[in-house]
Amino acid sequence: MLVDSHCHLDKLDYDNLHLGLAEVIMNSKKCGVDYLLSVGLTLHSFPAMINLIRPYKNVFASCGVHPLNIEEGFDFKKLREFSSDERVVAIGETGLDYYYQQIHAKKQQEIFRQHVRLAVEVNKPLIIHTRMARKDTLCILSEENAEKVGGVLHCFTENYEMAKAAIELGFYISISGIVTFNKASELKEVVRRLPLERLLVETDSPYLAPIPYRGKQNQPSYVRVVADYVGLLKGVSGNEVARVTSINFFNLFSTASR
Secondary structure (H helix, E strand, O other), rough: OEEEEEHHHHHHOOOOOOOHHHHHHHHHHHOEEEEEOOOOOOOOOOOHHHHHHHOOOOOOEEOOOOHHHHHOOOOOOHHHHHHHHOEEEEEEEEEEEHHHHHHHHHHHHHHHHHHHHHHHOOOOOOEEEEOOOOOHHHHHHHHHHHHHOOOOOOOOOOOOHHHOOOHOOOOOOOOOOOOOOOOOOOHHHEEEEEEEEHEEEEEEEOOOOOOOOOOOOOOOOHHHHHHHHHHHOOOOOHHHHHHHHHHHHHHOOOOOOO
């Protein structure tokens, strides 16, 4: 069993690449990927996403506003309403991104705090995006008591010290196809040093396809490539990575049912 712990199924190319979500799920199962978590990016797009995945019991959802999408609107009451859906197992994607939008740092921070407060209120883990904001991300998580619900730093590209600090707060570290890139030497070393029991694997589909698919649209079935590569770095089989990260996924997202 293998889980793609972070993908955006509503963003896949259903006009040219896939016949529909059923085909995406079928292709995933052929690669041993049995479960998917479709992650929300905006409140506006959430209803369509949840309707897309609802027929498929092996697909879970999260709701949130990505830090690069905050200009599209944020409504705490609506976020709380969406979080009550039985298919929603996490709050996010939320966090901070100073690489692209440091000009909106204060607004990102306030909306991030509101996501964390809601997660604690409804007792669901967080899905965190962080880029060029290590100190502020960890500070907000700590100040808002995120350790009560835990979560995951997804598509991790930061350093070992940040990963260690996040793990101490009860978070997991999710590895994407970036780890296969030639220039990702620091990330490869982080993966080697972290315990497998605190890792997840993901695609972040349709973005960041791993080698040898780089340049193409990513898809959930490619999480098998990520798992195998993590195995190479850690000296274990891809199947062992799949087994342990699947256990980690269901431990974290405890409301997800197999």
